[in-house]
Amino acid sequence: MHDNNLHLPFWEGFSIWNFDCRADGVWISLIPSSEKPLRCSGCAAVCQQIHGRYWRTVRDMTMLGEPVWLQVQLRRLRCARCGSCSEHVSWLARHARVTRRLAQFVALWCERLPVSHVCKLTGLHWETVRRIERERLEGQLAALPEAQPTRLAMDEFALFKGHRYATVILDADTRQVLWVGEGRSREAIRPFFAWLGPQRCRQIEAVAMDMNTAFDLEVRQHCPQARVVYDLFHVVAKYGREVIDRVRVDEANRLRHDRPQRQVVKRSRWLLLRNKENVPADKLPKLEELLAANQALMTTYVMKDSLKELWRPTEPWQWRRAWNNWLNMARDSAIEPLCRFGKRLQPYWRGILARMRWPMHTGQLEGINNRIKVMKRMAYGYRDSAFFFLKIKAAFPGNP
Template sequence: MAKEYDIAYTTLERWYYLMTAEDVKARIRSAKRICIDEFALRKGHYYAIAALDADTGQVLYIETGRNKETVESVLNVIGQKAQTIITDTAAFMAKAIRTVMPKAEHVLDRFHLIQFCTEALRRRRKYLIEAKSHFKSRFIDRCLSIPPEDLTEEEQGFVRDWLEEDWHTKALYYFLQHVRFVLKSTQPVQAKRRFDELIQRFSFHNCGAVAKIIKTYIQRYQAFLDTITSSYSNGIMEGTNNKIKLIKRRGYGYRNEQNLFHRICLETGPHEFW
């Protein structure tokens, strides 16, 4: 278009971003359920926080940084009508939400809640005899992390042998299944009863890893309960992070971060502007 109308492409670019700015701002004002996550802008621990509309998949706002102050700044911009905030289990995000939007429902990503247990199992796996082989290690990780009903009879037999071999692995494995059982609750009363039973059973467990995980859950008690009964998760944000990587790769060498952020906002979610 710049060549056809004999206009400098930089001028056309400036007009484009000015014209679409209002469209992005209008979407920010209407968001009620928001996902927040960080992504790497470039190598060297240089991150940005992105806020996404959980209903439409539209990235609403991005700000550089990876701390409590950055999340607070993002919430102040897009959180006027927000009723639900979905994040991972990072402590600084929880603190920022309590500071800026104490009345909003804070939902944690289920994947990260389960990941506490699966990562503990992965670290403990090295004490198993069969874990000496690299191939066997990956097989053990898979069998211990997925639900028992999804395993074949042969794989279930392997799991039984590993649990008999190491007591700590057995404790972590049954704790993981109990957490999955709690997350299957459908009613608030049922969720609270099951979560309280989980806390009562494992709070002072002899396995240090289990006790540490349950302590983390207790610190996020209300957020955990909201997560159980909520239909929202941070999964849509993880998919959007992959799209952001593609946009960064296509725009390699971007010198203007604000234009990059603007481009990300325009290329995610519905495209009424086009």
């Protein structure tokens, strides 16, 4: 068969048969040129037998600002291995609704822009962009070697709007996000252990988590040999919320007749919750002045630093002494939120002590938490959490 049709380098193996400008864009009809051997799209074997032709409409890159629709004539082949199968086309994936070129373009921009912007850029429907992005992320994840975690870290984060939460579980050694799921109950994380399977469950030595969750019960059920470890990051964050914040508000209320002082205390949240080494030098005098003027704030502030010290001893007896000291100081402080915190912390001593044998970098969870927050802000196009979870997993493939 000889063909006089126009060949352009964009659609290998095809030539333009018709070209039409319509209201919704440029329509290009493509028919196969005859010089190339036919290959099966399933197994790439060369096939001789054509047993039908059909048309598929796909999108390509916009041309001079106009959407481009391709009507492609494809041949159905009789493959010895796959049976009836469509022909292999280098620039078009099997069953795809867009060309490979356009899919790559979309994937490239999805890494940098919210989905809604990519829709505008390409003129594609929201669902189409998301499907392309999802396939790319799933492909990336499928290419990762199977995780063999021995230490896990579990954490929760708030989902968009409302009071819904999600749980993220990572390999504490490689920092790979292994699993993300909605909810923060025992039942919510059960699918993770089903995914992990009994053999990998037996390899787990330690699991770091927040103190006030029910995760520990679920961990004991599936990994009875694993130690539950309470993480410094979470305990200190809890201390900030339940003690420092509370005392700050109480102090501000006590100073209601001294307006300027009251404002200073009210606005000091950031200064008080920050690690001292992260407070800029020019703000330090302000912090010191604030603490000097408010005894209760001073006490809770100092107690925060000595709380952190509880993660430092290397000998159990040193630890026990520091622990008892801290609890006694909390009890004797006569500062109500601090006394309460000490009492609540007491039953968790095993998980805090265990951390000495199973040290984990607390910065990990903090870092991942912050990245998730940024992704959430970027994500004003993620309509369902499954897609968001996929993005989180792909963002933390781990570094073994």
